[in-house]
Amino acid sequence: MRYLLIAVPALLASTVPPVASLLINGERSTFSVAVEQSASTGYDIRIKCVSACVQPIDFSKPIDDVPMGLFSRDQDDLVFSLWSGGSAYRVRVWQLNDAGVRKVAELSSRGRPDFLTDGAGRSAIRTYEADSGAKSSKPVLRSFIGGRFVVTP
Incomplete structure (x- = not known):
């Protein structure tokens, strides 16, 4: 019994808080999005449904780049993440809804990417x-059309 009391505080002390986290309110469900350090892969992105879940959702993806940012624009149920990967920036975007989690983009950029709204009011990434x-470098604009980011003029 004495060893158990010593071991439990030691386990709690080794818990590492997330590097970045968000709470996203969808139409019905609420999602927790967190970037966590991982001893085996570097970092993991973890997306869980935490409230009013139609079905259990607990998505985790290892990522070996270094996290730089995590945000939502409250449009199209999208979560944007920016990572540093060697000589390029990496943009990863997921769409969250009651049906689950779906990656809609993984882009690379030689310069820091821009997160915009295009002329039609859609989410866009340059x-x-x-x-x-x-x-x-040459700028390339992609707008969120039909559930994916498409190159637009």
Whole structure:
């Protein structure tokens, strides 16, 4: 019994808080989104339904890039995340709803990407693409159309 009392506080002390976290309110359900450190992969993104869940949702994905940001724009049930991966930024976007979690984009950018609203009021991401670090980058705008990010003029 004495060992149990010592072991439990030691386990609680080793719990690492998330690097980033959000609480997202959907149409009916509420989701918790967290980026957590992982000894095996570097980081995990974890998305769980925490309230008014139609079905249990507990999604976890290992990511070996370094997290830089996590946010929602309260539009289209999207969660945006920005990561640093070597010589490029990585943008990963998930759509959350009562049916589950779906990744809708994984983009790379040589320059810091822009998160925008396009002329039609849709979520948009501008990335900066180049073949190598020596060439100048070209901006590419993608708008959220039909459940995915599509290149738009």
